[in-house]
Amino acid sequence: MIGSLVADYLTDAIQDAASDTSGSLAEYIPELANARPQNLAAAFAMADGTVHGAGDVDVPFTIQSISKPFVYALALAERGFDEVLRKVGVEPSGEAFNQISLEVGTGRPFNPMINAGALATHALIGPSGGDAHERAQRVVDGLSAFAGRRLVVDESVCSSEMETAHRNLAIAHMLRSYGILEEDPRAVVDGYIRQCSVLVTTRDLAMMAATLANHGRHPLTSEQIVDESVVRQVLSVMATCGMYDAAGDWVTQVGIPAKSGVAGGLIGALPGQVGIATFSPRLDRHGNSVRGVNLFHRFSSDMGLHLMSVPPASRAVVRSHRIVGDGADVIRVLQLQGGIRFAGAERIVREVADASPGEHTVALDLTLVSSIDDVAQRMLVELARRLTIDGCRVILIDPESVVSETHLADAGSIDVVPRLLLASADEDRLTARM
Numbered sequence: 139m140i141g142s143l144v145a146d147y148l149t150d151a152i153q154d155a156a157s158d159t160s161g162s163l164a165e166y167i168p169e170l171a172n173a174r175p176q177n178l179a180a181a182f183a184m185a186d187g188t189v190h191g192a193g194d195v196d197v198p199f200t201i202q203s204i205s206k207p208f209v210y211a212l213a214l215a216e217r218g219f220d221e222v223l224r225k226v227g228v229e230p231s232g233e234a235f236n237q238i239s240l241e242v243g244t245g246r247p248f249n250p251m252i253n254a255g256a257l258a259t260h261a262l263i264g265p266s267g268g269d270a271h272e273r274a275q276r277v278v279d280g281l282s283a284f285a286g287r288r289l290v291v292d293e294s295v296c297s298s299e300m301e302t303a304h305r306n307l308a309i310a311h312m313l314r315s316y317g318i319l320e321e322d323p324r325a326v327v328d329g330y331i332r333q334c335s336v337l338v339t340t341r342d343l344a345m346m347a348a349t350l351a352n353h354g355r356h357p358l359t360s361e362q363i364v365d366e367s368v369v370r371q372v373l374s375v376m377a378t379c380g381m382y383d384a385a386g387d388w389v390t391q392v393g394i395p396a397k398s399g400v401a402g403g404l405i406g407a408l409p410g411q412v413g414i415a416t417f418s419p420r421l422d423r424h425g426n427s428v429r430g431v432n433l434f435h436r437f438s439s440d441m442g443l444h445l446m447s448v449p450p451a452s453r454a455v456v457r458s459h460r461i462v463g464d465g466a467d468v469i470r471v472l473q474l475q476g477g478i479r480f481a482g483a484e485r486i487v488r489e490v491a492d493a494s495p496g497e498h499t500v501a502l503d504l505t506l507v508s509s510i511d512d513v514a515q516r517m518l519v520e521l522a523r524r525l526t527i528d529g530c531r532v533i534l535i536d537p538e539s540v541v542s543e544t545h546l547a548d549a550g551s552i553d554v555v556p557r558l559l560l561a562s563a564d565e566d567r568l569t570a571r572m
């Protein structure tokens with residue numbers, strides 16, 4: 139009962155969303171026109187792999203364009219940023235997903251989320267000049283790694299789309315004529331359509347999105363599928379280009395990096411928090427799922443998921459600031475807490491600087507610190523180094539080693555201890571024993 143709190147919320151949300159029967163199925167792919175329009179599902183996958191779901195979460199459908207950010211991630215991981223950026227830009231096009239247009243001058247597709255960019259990205263998987271079938275299989279393997287289970291291609295959707303792929307073929311030929319594609323355009327379209335025809339469920343998509351939200355590490359298999367730097371690039375492109383020509387509306391109103399697909403899937407990845415997926419096949423004029431878009435609007439406002447709404451990090455990092463002990467044993471102790479990033483570290487540095495400690499010993503207690511990013515570590519280490527230059531003894535209470543050895547090496551002579559031991563039962567009479 140208690141455990142189903144989030145699932146109950148999702149059940150309510152999809153019941154409300156079900157009444158909207160507007161939009162239409164993607165008829166340009168004949169097989170998709172046969173989809174069951176009333177299908178509806180929503181799932182949240184958390185960073186520890188827990189999935190909360192409601193509705194048809196285990197009904198399979200083809201991934202379509204939701205494959206694009208994942209294949210972009212695989213291309214970045216395999217080829218590196220420079221090579222990928224030479225072939226595919228990162229600018230929102232403001233155009234429909236299947237627009238036949240390229241950047242003036244370079245001939246690059248505007249971004250990897252429109253078909254032109256996705257075709258060029260697909261061709262970057264595997265060795266250049268490699269076999270097209272092996273490339274497509276490598277893409278399916280990569281998507282499977284993100285899902286955490288072996289995914290398969292829906293052969294009937296795949297052949298159905300190939301029969302009517304004139305537009306994608308036109309785009310691929312255009313890319314070939316600009317030298318963005320060096321392979322046979324037909325083979326690339328073939329592979330790209332296989333990529334789009336991979337079967338997933340809403341549960342799979344939530345898990346794939348959670349892998350992006352979880353800095354590239356799969357929540358259940360713990361496999362680091364791609365680097366954190368790749369994930370940052372992918373989420374940035376999703377935020378600005380993921381919803382086609384509705385990207386501006388999306389980022390302002392929903393504020394979750396997202397990607398939709400014409401079979402009715404929609405994913406959102408909120409870094410550090412949650413992977414979200416919805417499924418409902420009727421599409422709006424942009425090609426995005428009508429009910430999916432509505433559900434994401436609701437999730438974002440009900441649960442404060444907008445990327446730009448972040449809690450004030452700096453005010454809360456210093457939990458207490460006390461002088462303890464007496465005589466020669468007097469210590470200034472700053473107890474820090476939570477996640478510390480730049481603004482939090484700046485606050486700590488300023489608090490110490492404003493106090494201009496007269497005490498011989500300053501202790502920074504990191505026991506309650508859950509995370510501290512690279513810049514914050516460097517700032518605290520530099521603070522410690524400067525204090526020691528001023529003649530202070532600095533103690534870092536760091537029981538879980540949240541500050542890395544590499545940073546500590548730059549700190550000069552500071553004492554790192556797991557805890558400050560009490561000399562007596564009196565909490566305020568602390569003595570450091572090392």
Ligand code: GLU
Nearest residue numbers: 202203235253334399400
């Ligand atoms: N396979 C589809 C196409 O290339 C994907 C489009 C989409 O999902 O937006 O036309």
